[in-house]
Amino acid sequence: MRIGYGYDVHRLEAGESLILGGVEIPFEKGLVGHSDADVLLHAISDALLGAVALGDIGKHFPDTDEQYSGIDSRLLLKEVAGLIRKEGYDIANIDAIVVAEQPKLAPYILEMRQCIAEDLGLGKGQVSVKATTSEGIGFEGRQQGISSRAVVLLQEA
Ligand SMILES: Nc1ccn([C@@H]2O[C@H](COP(=O)(O)O)[C@@H](O)[C@H]2O)c(=O)n1
Numbered sequence: 001m002r003i004g005y006g007y008d009v010h011r012l013e014a015g016e017s018l019i020l021g022g023v024e025i026p027f028e029k030g031l032v033g034h035s036d037a038d039v040l041l042h043a044i045s046d047a048l049l050g051a052v053a054l055g056d057i058g059k060h061f062p063d064t065d066e067q068y069s070g071i072d073s074r075l076l077l078k079e080v081a082g083l084i085r086k087e088g089y090d091i092a093n094i095d096a097i098v099v100a101e102q103p104k105l106a107p108y109i110l111e112m113r114q115c116i117a118e119d120l121g122l123g124k125g126q127v128s129v130k131a132t133t134s135e136g137i138g139f140e141g142r143q144q145g146i147s148s149r150a151v152v153l154l155q156e157a
């Protein structure tokens, strides 16, 4: 068995799309990144890579490489899942949290879990996504950014 942990942050700006867990969420601001800036999928991807000591998504998909400009992070997640399988592991479960003052994410959580489960070939019972505010403090609380943390457990295939 292997455990992995991932953390990511992206900046919030007006005029950008807000995509979390593969789901586009209507909001006045969105996340800025080289890719689609899906901070939740990035945290999960980093947790998966970390579990098999394969570095992080910045190593595999450098933000200096034009081929990843604006890329759908679901494609990156699927590629990471392939690397995990190549190392001889299956995903037992994922637990992730998004720290966002706004918007209210509860209505979108089920769809996020379904997207992630579909991309990783899992049941939605193996994928947990949670949300919390930052109680108005810190960069998330000031709505300057959104962060995400994820933990994954892998088992030998
Ligand atoms: N962006 C968010 C943040 C939180 N939620 C849900 O609201 C509940 C209360 O949040 P606290 O920060 O007071 O813990 C929490 O349990 C989340 O389910 C949300 O939907 N969207």
Ligand SMILES: C[C@@]1(CO)OP(=O)(O)OP(=O)(O)OC[C@H]1O
Binding pocket: 008, 009, 032, 033, 034, 035, 036, 037, 038, 042, 057, 058, 059, 061, 062, 063, 064, 068, 069, 070, 071
């Ligand atoms: C995903 C990648 C690649 O497009 O870019 P960003 O969207 O900037 O995301 P980040 O979490 O900073 O790091 C990984 C990157 O190399």
